[in-house]
Amino acid sequence: MFFIAHRERELTMHPSFFDSAATEKIKEQLHSDLEGTIEGTLMIIQIIEIDEISEPMLVPGTGMAKYNVSYRALVWRPFRGEVVDGMVTNVVNNGFFVDVGGMNVFVSKAMIPNQLKYTVEGSTPSFTDNSEQMIEKGSQVRLRIKGIRGEIGAMFAIGSIREDYLG
Numbered sequence: 001m002f003f004i005a006h007r008e009r010e011l012t013m014h015p016s017f018f019d020s021a022a023t024e025k026i027k028e029q030l031h032s033d034l035e036g037t038i039e040g041t042l043m044i045i046q047i048i049e050i051d052e053i054s055e056p057m058l059v060p061g062t063g064m065a066k067y068n069v070s071y072r073a074l075v076w077r078p079f080r081g082e083v084v085d086g087m088v089t090n091v092v093n094n095g096f097f098v099d100v101g102g103m104n105v106f107v108s109k110a111m112i113p114n115q116l117k118y119t120v121e122g123s124t125p126s127f128t129d130n131s132e133q134m135i136e137k138g139s140q141v142r143l144r145i146k147g148i149r150g151e152i153g154a155m156f157a158i159g160s161i162r163e164d165y166l167g
Contacts, residue, residue, distance in 0.1 A: 001082065004048065005075045009034065012064045013056070026053055026067055034073070036102070041150035042077040043102045076101060078145055078157065083166070088139045091125045093118050098141055103155040107143060111160035113167070133167060142166050 009030065017025045027050055034044050049072045056065035078084065078100070086100035095108040109118070116127040116135065126136035135141060143159035143166055150156075161167040 001077060001079060002045070003075050003077060005042075005073055006051075006070065007073055008068060008070045011067045011069055012059060013067065015063045015065070018065065022056075023053060026069065030069055030071065038102050038150070038153055038155050041148050041155060042075045043155070045074045045076055048072045048074055078103060078148055078155070080145055080148060082145050083142060084145060084159075085140060085142050088135060088137055088141055091118075091127065091136055093125070096127065096135060098143060098159065100143075100157075103148075103157055105143065105145070105157040105159040107141075107159045107161055111146070111158070111162050113162050116167075135167070 011026055011029055011033075013022065013026065013029070030050065031047055035046055037044050051070045051072060054068040056067055058064070059066050084100045084105075086098040086105060088096050089099050089104075090097040093109075095106055095112065098105045098107060112127060115129045116133060117129070118125065118127055124136050126134050128134040141161060143161050144163060145157050146160050147158045148155065
């Protein structure tokens with residue numbers, strides 16, 4: 001789900017940037033450092049507005065300046081039980097992996113309907129019911145998130161397509 005979050009960040013700036021364009025450099029650095037990054041179980045999509053940039057404070061012994069920046073950002077946070085769409089990136093005999101935004105989701109064989117069987121016939125491995133459904137690399141799938149785990153710079157989840165209108 002998407003939210004607008006009020007957040008704060010501490011940035012340091014090298015003395016070579018202490019001029020009239022320092023504020024623009026701070027804004028630039030904030031955008032490049034944070035947009036598209038994952039922090040725990042949320043992903044910062046875009047910085048919408050910078051609310052306040054504090055007065056600089058010198059960091060002792062380095063000559064660098066420290067700024068406290070408060071900003072509002074559009075963030076994406078997936079929830080347990082949420083239904084999401086994604087692209088299949090890999091199919092193995094135990095299940096398949098799906099990319100959902102910046103999150104990697106694994107759907108195990110236990111969370112796939114019984115009529116879909118693993119097969120290696122054709123050019124790529126897939127799960128198919130030998131009639132109309134086929135899940136292979138590059139397929140779009142809709143799944144329900146069963147669990148989420150966040151690490152530094154990455155999010156992982158377990159998903160299921162074993163319900164109506166999923167797959």
